[in-house]
Amino acid sequence: MLQQLFRTKSLDRILADATEPQHQLKRALGGFDVLMLGIGAIIGAGIFATIGTAVAGDLVRPGAGPAIVVSFVFTAVACAFCGLCYAEFASLVPISGSAYTYSYATLGEIVAWIIGWDLIIEYAVGNVAVAIAWAAYFHQLCAGLGWHIPAWLAVDYRSAAQAADIVVRSAGSADPAVLLAHEAWTTHPVIAGIPIIFNFLAVGIVALITWLLIVGVKESARVNNVMVGIKLLILCFFIYAGSKFVKPENWSPFMPNGLSGIWVGASLIFFAYIGFDAISTAAEECKRPERDLPIGIIGSLIICTVMYIAVALVLTGMVPWRQLGVADPLAAAFAYVHADFSAGVVALGAVVSMSAVLLVFQYGQPRIFFSMSRDGLLPEYFAKVHPKYRTPHVTTLWTGVAVAVTAAIANINEIVELTNIGTLFAFVLVCVGVIVLRYKEPDRVRTFKTPWVPVIPLLGIISCLYLMAGLPWITWMRFGIWLVVGLVVYFVFGWRKSKLARLQ
Secondary structure, three states: OHHHHOOOOOHHHHHHHOOOHHHOOOOOEOHHHHHHHHHHHHOOHHHHHHHHHHHHEOOOOEOOHHHHHHHHHHHHHHHHHHHHHHHHHHHHOOOOOOHHHHHHHHOOHHHHHHHHHHHHHHHHHHHHHHHHHHHHHHHHHHHHOOOOOOHHHOOOHHHHHHHHHHHHHHOOOOOHHHHHHHHHHHHOOEEOOEEOOOOHHHHHHHHHHHHHHHHOHHHHHHHHHHHHHHHHHHHHHHHHHHHOOOOHHHHOOOOOOHHHHHHHHHHHHHHHOOOHHHHHHHHHHEOOHHHHHHHHHHHHHHHHHHHHHHHHHHHHHHOOHHHHOOOOHHHHHHHHOOOHHHHHHHHHHHHHHHHHHHHHHHHHHHHHHHHHHHOOOOOHHHHOOOOOOOOOHHHHHHHHHHHHHHHHHOOHHHHHHHHHHHHHHHHHHHHHHHHHHHHHOOOOOOOOOOOOOOHHHHHHHHHHHHHHHOOOHHHHHHHHHHHHHHHHHHHHHHHHHOHHHHHO
16 A cells, blocks of 8 residues: 555656646746746735734744844745756646646655645635735725725634734734724624624635636736736835835844844745745646746746845834834835825735735646646546636636635634745655656756755755744644645545556
8 A cells, every 4th residue: 555655657647648638728828927927926925014023023933123134035045945946847847736746756646645735725825815915905005095995894803803802902003904903893794693704805806816817827927917017116116215214223233033033034934935836837838838937936036035135124224123013014114204105105016916926826726736636636527627718717716716715714824824834845845856856767858957966955955944943833733734634635535536546
C-alpha cells in the first residue's frame, strides 16, 4: 500500500493528459500578460492592510517597527529562492496544476494530494481575506464620496461583536475597521429575532470576478492589466506625496523590538508576497510557457519588492510606528498628516489593487481543482471545460460560491495567518521537488534551470520553515486539522478513483 500512496506520474504522461481535447484550455496569454498577472496577484491586501499589524504588532507579538524594511528584504529573499524553483518547474511542466502537479511528478500521489488540498488555503482561503479587506476599503471609499452603504452589509457578525466589546473596554477606538464593525453592531436590523450582519460587499465583488473568469481568460487578463497599471500609479503617488511628510525621527529607534520583531513582521508580511506562484497555474493558457512563466515569476517579485521597500520607508517615516496597527495604514498615514484628499486616492488604489488580487487568486484555485479532477482525485464533473469560452467553468463557479459564502461570515485576522502557513508549506514541497527531479531525471531538457542546486532549494526550505515558526501555535493546530480532513477525503475518494492507479 505504501508504494501505491507514493506512486508518481511521469512528466510525459502529465503533458499527454493535458492535450486531451475535452480537457484543453485556450492558449491566449503572452509574456506581458503573465508579468501583469504576477504583479496583480502580489500587490494587494498585504501592502494596503497587513503591513500595519506587521509594523505595530499586537497585544501578544511585537511588531518590526521601522525595521519592517528588513522584514520585507528577508521575505523577498525567501520568496526568490522559492520563485527560482517554481520557474524551473513551470517551464518544465507547463500544466495548470502548479505545486500539485510538480509534487505528483516527484514526491508521489499522497504528497500531491496534500499539496493540492493545502493550496485551497492559499488561493480560496486567501481570497476570503482579500475580499473582506476589499469590502472595508470600498465602504470607506464610498463614505468619502458621500454614498452611504449600511455598515451591517460590509462586515461579518463576529467582527461586529468583537468591535462592540473593544469599544466598551477602551472607551473608544481610532481604528476605522473597528468603528465600522461597531456601527454594524449598533445599527443592524433584526428579522425573526435573528441579527442581520453579513459582508454583502465581499460577496458582490467575488460574484463579479467569478463571472468575468468564466467568460474568458484573455478578457480577464485585459481587465487585470488595467487594474495593475492603476495600482502601480497610486503606489507611486503614495511614495511621492508621502515623502513630503517624512520625519527622520520616526525611524528611531529603527529596531524597537530587535530581531524578534523583524521575525514576526516577516512572518506576517509574507501575506504581501503570496501570489507570484499563482502565475504557474496559467501554464496551459500561455502561448510560450517555457519563456513567459519564468519572466512573470521572477519579474513580478523584483518589481513588487522595490515598490514594497519604498512604501515601507515612507509609511514609517510619516507616522510613529506604534500608531500603524490599523486596517488601512496607508490611508491612515495621510489622515494622520491631514492630507484627506491623498487618503481618498489611496483608498481608491486599495480597492483597485485588491480587485486584481481577487481576480488572479480566483483564476488560480479552479485550475488546481481542474488538474486534480483530470487525474481522478476529484470527481470528473470538476474537469469540465466550457464549450464556448474554453475555461474550467464548473470549478470557477463553485470556487466563487465557496469564497463568497465564507467571506460573508469570516474574520480576516485568522484567515491571513492560515493562508501564510499553507503557502509556505507549498513552497517547501516545490523546493524539495526540484532537488528530487534533478536526481531522478538529470538529463531532461530544462528551458530554465534553478542555479546552484541543491543550495538554492535548501535555502528556500530553511527560509520558509523559519517564517512558519514565527506563526502562532493556534495557526499550526488549524493547519493540522485541515490536512487531516484532506487525508480523509483522499482515502474515501481519491485513492480509489485515481486514474494513475487504474493504469498501473
